[in-house]
Amino acid sequence: MENTFHAEILTPDGKVxxxxxxxxxxxxxxxxxxxxxxxxxxxxxxxxxxxxxxTSDGTPLxxxxxxxxxxxxxxxxxxxxxxxxxxxxxxxxxxxxxxxxAVEELMKRKEKPKELQLALKRAENRLEVYKRNGA
Amino acid sequence: xxxxxxxxxxxxxxxxxxxxxxxxxxxAAAKLRKAQMRMRDNRxxxxxxxxxxxxxVSGSGTSSPLLRKPDEIGNVLFLVVGSDRGLCGxxxxxxxxxxxxxxxxxxxxxxxxxxxxxxCIGKKAEAYFKKRNYSVKESYPGFFDNLDYMEAVQIxxxxxxxxxxxxxxxxxxxxxxxxxxxxxxxxxxxILPIExxxxxxxDQKEKLSGSIDYIYEPGADEILRKLLPRYLNVRLxxxxxxxxxxxxxxxxxxxDNATENAKELEEELxxxxxxxxxxxxxxxxxxxxxxxxxxxxx
Numbered sequence: 001m002e003n004t005f006h007a008e009i010l011t012p013d014g015k016v017x018x019x020x021x022x023x024x025x026x027x028x029x030x031x032x033x034x035x036x037x038x039x040x041x042x043x044x045x046x047x048x049x050x051x052x053x054x055t056s057d058g059t060p061l062x063x064x065x066x067x068x069x070x071x072x073x074x075x076x077x078x079x080x081x082x083x084x085x086x087x088x089x090x091x092x093x094x095x096x097x098x099x100x101x102a103v104e105e106l107m108k109r110k111e112k113p114k115e116l117q118l119a120l121k122r123a124e125n126r127l128e129v130y131k132r133n134g135a
Numbered sequence: 136x137x138x139x140x141x142x143x144x145x146x147x148x149x150x151x152x153x154x155x156x157x158x159x160x161x162x163a164a165a166k167l168r169k170a171q172m173r174m175r176d177n178r179x180x181x182x183x184x185x186x187x188x189x190x191x192v193s194g195s196g197t198s199s200p201l202l203r204k205p206d207e208i209g210n211v212l213f214l215v216v217g218s219d220r221g222l223c224g225x226x227x228x229x230x231x232x233x234x235x236x237x238x239x240x241x242x243x244x245x246x247x248x249x250x251x252x253x254x255c256i257g258k259k260a261e262a263y264f265k266k267r268n269y270s271v272k273e274s275y276p277g278f279f280d281n282l283d284y285m286e287a288v289q290i291x292x293x294x295x296x297x298x299x300x301x302x303x304x305x306x307x308x309x310x311x312x313x314x315x316x317x318x319x320x321x322x323x324x325x326i327l328p329i330e331x332x333x334x335x336x337x338d339q340k341e342k343l344s345g346s347i348d349y350i351y352e353p354g355a356d357e358i359l360r361k362l363l364p365r366y367l368n369v370r371l372x373x374x375x376x377x378x379x380x381x382x383x384x385x386x387x388x389x390x391d392n393a394t395e396n397a398k399e400l401e402e403e404l405x406x407x408x409x410x411x412x413x414x415x416x417x418x419x420x421x422x423x424x425x426x427x428x429x430x431x432x433x
Contacts, residue, residue, distance in 0.1 A: 010183055012284045012372055014176030030352050043187060044352035045361055069362065071187055073349070078183050082284065082365065 003037035004056045005075035009063060009084055016063065016084050023054040024077055026070050041073035048118070048125045050133075051079060062087035062133035066122045083122070087134030090126050099123035139415065142408045146401060153397035159222065160390035167316065167383035173282075174313065174376045181369045188366045189334035190349075191359045198356070201295070201329050201363045205304040210250045211242055212272070212303040214294065214326075216310035216374055217260030218382040219279045224389035226311065226319065226382055227259045233321045234309050235267075252303075254290070256375070279379055287372045295364050298327050310374040311381040317388045319381040326370060329363060 004020040025034040027049025035042075051063040068081030085091075102120035106112060192202070215234060217227045238246055245251040252272040255261040261274040275290065297303050306327035311319040351358055 008179070010180040012177050012180050012369060013173075015179060028352055029357075040350055041348065042350040042352065043191075043358060044350075045358055068365075069187065069358070071183070080180060080183055080187070080365075082288070082368070 002056075005035075005037050005039075005072075005077060007053055007077045007079075009051065009065075009079040009081070011081055011084050016086060017053065017061065020056045021053045021077075022056060022058075024079075025050075025052040026079065027051070027065065028070070035072055035077060037075060039072050039075075039077075043069065043071045046070055046079070046081065048121050050125070050129045051084070060133075062129060064090055064126045064129035066125070085126070087129050087132075090130040090134055092127065092130055095123045095126040095130070099127065139408065139411050142404055142411060146404050146408065149397050149401050149404065153394055153401065156390045156393040156397065160387055160394060163383045163387040163390060167380060167387060170376065170380035170383050171313075174373075174380055177369070177373060177376055181373050184362070184366050184369050185334060188359075188362050189331075191355055191362065192329075192331045192334055199329075199359050199363050200299045201327065201367070202331070203328050205301075205328070208245075208304045209301075210252070210303045210305075211245050212294065212297070212306045213238070213251070213253045214290075214306065214308045214371070215253055215255050215260045215264065216308070216378045217255065217257035217263070218378070219258045219277055220382075220386075221259065222389060223382055223386035224392075226385035226389075227257075227263065229319075230309060230311055230321045231260070231263050234323060237307075237309075237323050254294070256290070278375075279382070282375065282379060284368075284372055287375055288368045291364070291368045291371045294327070295367060303327070308371065308374055310378045311385075312374075313377045313380040313384065316384040319385060322374075326367060329366075334366075 002022045004022055006019075007021045007024055008018040009016040023034055023036050025032060026044070027047045029045040029047055032049065033044075046065060046068045048067050049065060051065050053061045053063070055061060064085050064087065065079065065081045066083040068079065068084070070077065070079050072078075099120060102116055102123060105116050106120065109116075213234065215231075217230065221227075238251065242251055246269070249270060252270050253260075253264050255264060255271055255274040256278050258276040261271060261276055265271050273290075273293070275286075278286065294303075294306055298306060305325060307323055308326045309321075309323040312322050314320050
């Protein structure tokens with residue numbers, strides 16, 4: 001039996017996940033990395049990307065995360081994100097609409113505002129995570 | 136003697152009102168449950184963000200434009216969270232009075248010289264302060280119809296930008312805190328510049344974890360720069376959720392009161408109605424009796 005640690009994913013709209021996991025792979029700002037039992041205390045920024053949790057029975061869970069932070073200390077890990085969904089629960093239609101809207105706006109405008117580019121990235125990330133692991 | 140038909144009409148109109156207030160109370164109760172759930176859902180996230188921010192701020196002598204302490208306060212901004220709808224007792228007025236008092240006491244000169252702006256969330260706040268000649272810079276009527284986190288982020292985004300560009304040197308947030316279904320606490324607090332002391336909590340566990348050496352990726356400064364805006368976002372969001380729940384609670388109490396009053400009034404009127412009815416019958420009988428008597432005598 002592998003050692004497990006406590007993991008939770010928190011958003012302003014509630015807990016997306018809470019439970020014991022063997023490993024957690026997160027999209028850190030300096031590149032994606034994986035945490036296991038007894039990882040050194042760390043606080044890292046997260047990029048828009050995918051979080052993968054290896055639950056104690058071995059099944060992987062995937063989440064689309066729109067940036068945020070991860071903190072781990074004392075075998076308790078928290079992912080803090082303003083928006084995060086489980087892969088199966090991603091609203092594909094909404095993400096597709098958001099993507100279209102962002103692309104359209106970006107085409108129209110000369111200057112490319114950062115917010116729009118981020119919106120596009122978030123929508124693409126959702127679609128990507130859903131395609132790979134949610135469908 | 137009161138007219139029987141008039142009383143009957145009044146009773147039926149009070150009955151109608153009673154049914155409406157009763158229905159509104161039920162609706163408020165249902166909305167309150169939902170509002171409380173959202174408040175509960177937000178709490179772990181808010182607490183954790185605060186914890187991390189507190190550790191970073193107190194930890195390594197980091198700096199951020201949001202911690203900037205201006206030497207002189209030039210412009211002041213108040214963020215007022217009211218409600219969109221009325222019929223919730225003194226929910227809005229109580230809060231607005233506290234805000235006005237605070238402004239009178241500490242910022243009267245700013246108001247006079249036009250260095251005090253307001254951002255109003257909710258229709259009632261806008262109506263109240265515009266009528267009293269405050270400079271309402273922005274307002275968000277109908278905000279509570281669709282309470283969405285990203286909307287709160289947008290409002291806070293503007294505020295943060297204004298603060299960083301030194302358009303404002305102080306930002307206050309005023310809202311009703313949810314204490315219980317029937318009672319609210321009116322809060323006016325400074326949210327910008329962020330005061331490191333306000334982040335620290337008395338929780339012993341946090342103090343312990345503060346002494347551990349953390350790895351920071353990319354760096355503590357960088358993280359803090361991204362974290363503090365999020366901390367403010369969630370602070371506004373928490374206030375909005377608190378206010379939303381308080382509003383429903385206040386409405387529930389107000390409507391409950393109204394229903395009780397209607398019941399009392401109805402009882403009173405029914406008594407009057409019965410008295411009037413009885414005296415009408417008595418008069419009629421005595422008329423018949425005296426009529427019969429007159430016939431017999433004849």
